[in-house]
Amino acid sequence: xxxxxxxxxxxxxxxxxxxxxxxxxxxxxxxxxxxxxxxxxxxxxxxxxxxxxxxxxxxxxxxxxxxxxxxxxxxxxxxxxxxxxxxxxxxxxxxxxxxxxxxxxxxxxxxxxxxxxxxxxxxxxxxxxxxxxxxxxxxxxxxxxxxxxxxxxxxxxxxxxxxxxxxxxxxxxxxxxxxxxxxxxxxxxxxxxxxxxxxxxxxxxxxxxxxxxxxxxxxxxxxxxxxxxxxxxxxxxxxxxxxxxxxxxxxxxxxxxxxxxxxxxxxxxxxxxxxxxxxxxxxxxxxxxxxxxxxxxxxxxxxxxxxxxxxxxxxxxxxxxxxxxxxxxxxxxxxxxxxxxxxxxxxxxxxxxxxxxxxxxxxxxxxxxxxxxxxxxxxxxxxxxxxxxxxxxxxxxxxxxxxxxxxxxxxxxxxxxxxxxxxxxxxxxxxxxxxxxxxxxxxxxxxxxxxxxxxxxxxxxxxxxxxxxxxxxxxxxxxxxxxxxxxxxxxxxxxxxxxxxxxxxxxxxxxxxxxxxxxxxxxxxxxxxxxxx
Ligand code: F6P
Numbered sequence: 191x192x193x194x195x196x197x198x199x200x201x202x203x204x205x206x207x208x209x210x211x212x213x214x215x216x217x218x219x220x221x222x223x224x225x226x227x228x229x230x231x232x233x234x235x236x237x238x239x240x241x242x243x244x245x246x247x248x249x250x251x252x253x254x255x256x257x258x259x260x261x262x263x264x265x266x267x268x269x270x271x272x273x274x275x276x277x278x279x280x281x282x283x284x285x286x287x288x289x290x291x292x293x294x295x296x297x298x299x300x301x302x303x304x305x306x307x308x309x310x311x312x313x314x315x316x317x318x319x320x321x322x323x324x325x326x327x328x329x330x331x332x333x334x335x336x337x338x339x340x341x342x343x344x345x346x347x348x349x350x351x352x353x354x355x356x357x358x359x360x361x362x363x364x365x366x367x368x369x370x371x372x373x374x375x376x377x378x379x380x381x382x383x384x385x386x387x388x389x390x391x392x393x394x395x396x397x398x399x400x401x402x403x404x405x406x407x408x409x410x411x412x413x414x415x416x417x418x419x420x421x422x423x424x425x426x427x428x429x430x431x432x433x434x435x436x437x438x439x440x441x442x443x444x445x446x447x448x449x450x451x452x453x454x455x456x457x458x459x460x461x462x463x464x465x466x467x468x469x470x471x472x473x474x475x476x477x478x479x480x481x482x483x484x485x486x487x488x489x490x491x492x493x494x495x496x497x498x499x500x501x502x503x504x505x506x507x508x509x510x511x512x513x514x515x516x517x518x519x520x521x522x523x524x525x526x527x528x529x530x531x532x533x534x535x536x537x538x539x540x541x542x543x544x545x546x547x548x549x550x551x552x553x554x555x556x557x558x559x560x561x562x563x564x565x566x567x568x569x570x571x572x573x574x575x576x577x578x579x580x581x582x583x584x585x586x587x588x589x590x591x592x593x594x595x596x597x598x599x600x601x602x603x604x605x606x607x608x609x610x611x612x613x614x615x616x617x618x619x620x621x622x623x624x625x626x627x628x629x630x631x632x633x634x635x636x637x638x639x640x641x642x643x644x645x646x647x648x649x650x651x652x653x654x655x656x657x658x659x660x661x662x663x664x665x666x667x668x669x670x671x672x673x674x675x676x677x678x679x680x681x682x683x684x685x686x687x688x689x690x691x692x693x694x695x696x697x698x699x700x701x702x703x704x705x706x707x708x709x710x711x712x713x714x715x716x717x718x719x720x721x722x723x
Contacts, residue, residue, distance in 0.1 A: 194252070194678075195546060198245050198503045206504070210237050210643055211274040226479050226489050229661055233496045235609045236576075236645040237504070243486075246495040249635040249676050258675045263481060265442070269682035270539070275547015278447035278667070279477050281439070282470040282660070290474050291442060299440070300451070307437050307452055308463045310417070314381065315354045315462065322409040323378020324357050330371060330582055331456040332397045333385030336445025337419070339527050340663075341385070341456045343520035344469070345450060347650050347659050350517075350586040351461040355381070359456070362403075363393035368400050377408040377415075384418045385453055389425035389447050392694070398429075419452040444682050446527045447667060466657045468722045472660020480668045490668030496647055497673055500576040501550040504645075510568065511554035514581040514601035515654055521580070522554035525666060532670045532681040539680055548677055554578075558600045569607065569640050577646040579605055580662070584653045601648070 201353040214234070222234035222243075238246070250256070261268050265275045280289045288295045313319035314326050331341060342359040345352070358375070360368045382401050386394040398416075405412035417435035418426040426436045437452035440711055450473060458466040476490070485491045500506045511522045533549030555563065556578070567573050581601040585594040598645070621631055649665075651658045676682030699705040701722055707715045 194249070195502055197248075198499070200243065201242055201245060202503045205237060205239065205242070208237070209436055210235060210645065213237070213239055224487050224489050224492055226483070227661065229473050229649065229658070229665075231489050231493060231647065231649050233492060233647045235605055236496060236499065236647065237643075238496065238499055242499065243495070246499060249495075249498075250491065250672075253675050253678065255485070255491070255672060255675050259481065259671075262476075262671065263289075265289050265296070268661075269444075269575070269680060271680055271683045271685070274682070275442040276444065276447075277440075277442040278444065278450055279473075280471040281443065281448075281450035282476060282477065283401030284662075291440075296440060296442075299534040303437055303439065303452060306434075307455060307458060308496050310435065310437075311354075311455070311458045311463055314459055321379040321381065321415050322411065323376060325379060326381045327379040328356045328358060328375050329381045329383060329456060329459050330358045330360060330375070330401060331383045332360050332368075332394055332395045332401060333383075333419075334391060334451070335531075337385040337387060337391075337394065337453055338446050339520070339524045340446070341454055343518075343524040343661055344454070344457045344589070344659060344663075345460050346520055347517045347654060348457065348461050348465065348469075348656055350429050351465045351656060354462060357460045359458050360397050361393065363396055365400070365613075368397050372401065372404050377405045377412075378404070380415065381459075382416045383455055384420070384426075384429070384431070385417060385455070386418075386420055387422075387439075387443075387448065387453075389418070389420040389422040391431070392691070406695055417455070419455055449663065461656065469660040472655075472657035472662075473664040474660070475657070476661045476664035476668065480664075483688060490665050491672050493647070493665065493669040494672035494676065497550070497669065498676055500645060502546050502677070504574070504576075505547075506550065506574050506576050507547075508551040508553060508573075509576045509578060510560075511552060512557050512560055512580070512604075513554070514557040514579060516556050517654060518580060519556045521662075522552065524663075525554075526552050529670055531684045531687070533674050533677065533679065534686065535677075535679040535681075536539060538678045543677065544677065546677070548679060549673065558597065558603065561600065561604065565604065566646070574644055577605070577608060579646060579648040581648065581650055582653050582658075583650065585675050586653070605648055607640065607642070607647040608644040608646050609642060611640035611644075612638065614639050 219232065222238065227552055235686060262276050263279055265277055267273055267275050269276050275291050277289060277296065279630045280300055283289060283297060287297055289297055317325040319326065331611050338359055338361040345357045358371050360371050384394065384398045402412050405415060409415065413430040416431050418431045419437045420426050421438055421441055423436060423438060427433065437455060439451045443451060450470060454466065480488060480490050500509060511525050513521050529552045529648040536544055556630045568577060581598055614635060618635040621635045621638065626634055626676060670681055670718055700707055700718055703722060707718050
């Protein structure tokens with residue numbers, strides 16, 4: 191396994207210092223980009239050349255990507271540390287699809303749940319389902335991780351399509367989050383969604399209890415204004431939520447991949463079932479592309495290969511996701527879970543230590559805000575941060591088209607600046623024009639040099655519609671899958687979140703003063719002594 195990337199490392203060693211700009215001939219922008227269903231992914235502003243691309247593509251054969259892709263879509267239990275299939279794609283499958291798990295087609299159940307969800311959403315939106323003080327005006331989704339990040343991100347992304355009740359998302363166990371959210375809401379016209387795959391997550395259940403107490407102070411039957419999204423029907427029943435308002439899914443849907451099903455209930459309430467169906471159609475279109483396009487023209491595969499080149503071959507530790515689309519401002523947080531919980535692993539499928547780094551640190555903020563904050567480091571810092579720009583051709587505000595033009599200009603300017611940089615000679619000429627001379631000219635000019643030659647990719651699309659959002663999310667999901675296959679790890683478990691959870695449980699009685707800190711390290715002892723109420 192350690193030789194898996196040897197040829198790529200050898201090639202990289204030869205080309206690492208060359209100017210990306212020197213790679214551009216008349217065809218590069220076409221050859222190193224791909225268009226699918228109205229979306230353009232351009233990776234020509236990277237140091238990947240034809241030889242590197244061929245070697246990267248060879249990895250897909252060497253690692254059995256095609257077979258593993260079939261295994262995933264076919265319902266095989268590829269998440270083998272949890273003994274589960276990985277079938278979030280089934281949640282957006284077409285009407286004629288059949289997906290077998292353990293000898294049975296799982297899609298009738300998926301469709302039946304979606305039909306119940308749709309009926310409930312229609313009732314809430316039409317006013318047929320009412321709160322104890324009238325029509326539902328507000329919905330509070332209580333969940334965390336995959337039960338929050340996806341729907342919260344998508345609700346914001348699809349704001350122009352929202353014509354239902356107002357959606358609010360509470361995730362943090364910090365009481366500030368729920369207190370600030372409930373303030374100003376009318377408990378008699380608020381619907382609470384408790385979204386938790388396991389219905390056992392401490393943060394979510396603590397917030398749900400608080401919301402229930404808040405509602406109980408104002409309505410006769412708080413449970414009647416609660417619904418649940420979970421696979422744990424026994425627990426939702428014990429919590430007093432009527433089964434007619436419980437929407438389940440199977441254990442083959444991972445939390446961070448769950449927005450396409452009942453975890454998307456909040457999104458469907460906000461934008462309506464039709465727009466939600468378009469969102470699913472966008473995801474499905476990307477699935478079809480991923481399943482059928484040759485790898486050399488396959489957008490998720492190419493996105494993954496670029497990621498692997500930057501992380502494992504060039505050694506860049508992070509990647510920035512920079513949507514020039516304000517409504518995608520939660521996309522970086524969503525992708526942090528999707529990518530880092532999936533591919534932030536240290537062992538291979540067989541349990542052996544990985545002989546190379548796994549997934550990168552993913553971070554970002556929307557443009558142009560980031561330009562006035564951290565782009566300084568991206569342009570002139572000593573570390574290279576590959577940047578992934580996203581931008582739409584048009585916004586949803588035709589009256590503000592001049593804003594959009596500025597937005598696009600800034601996005602393109604940033605990738606151009608990263609590519610070109612500004613040489614010492616250019617900086618010196620600029621400063622000389624301002625009258626500087628001698629040592630001071632040299633000193634001032636050096637501060638104004640941009641090394642350039644910094645890689646970026648751009649994902650461009652016509653407009654952030656529900657369909658486009660579906661395409662984008664499925665694109666990134668498959669990118670994570672492909673990177674996981676190339677790295678030989680399990681992208682679908684998340685054992686790394688467990689230890690902290692266990693220790694938090696053990697620390698509660700210590701903080702309450704019911705147990706001592708005897709078995710704790712010196713630092714934790716001091717912190718407990720300081721923080722104990
Ligand atoms: O702690 C990590 C995690 O298990 C995520 O994978 C998941 O999305 C989140 O917690 C929430 O889990 P649940 O939906 O079961 O409350």
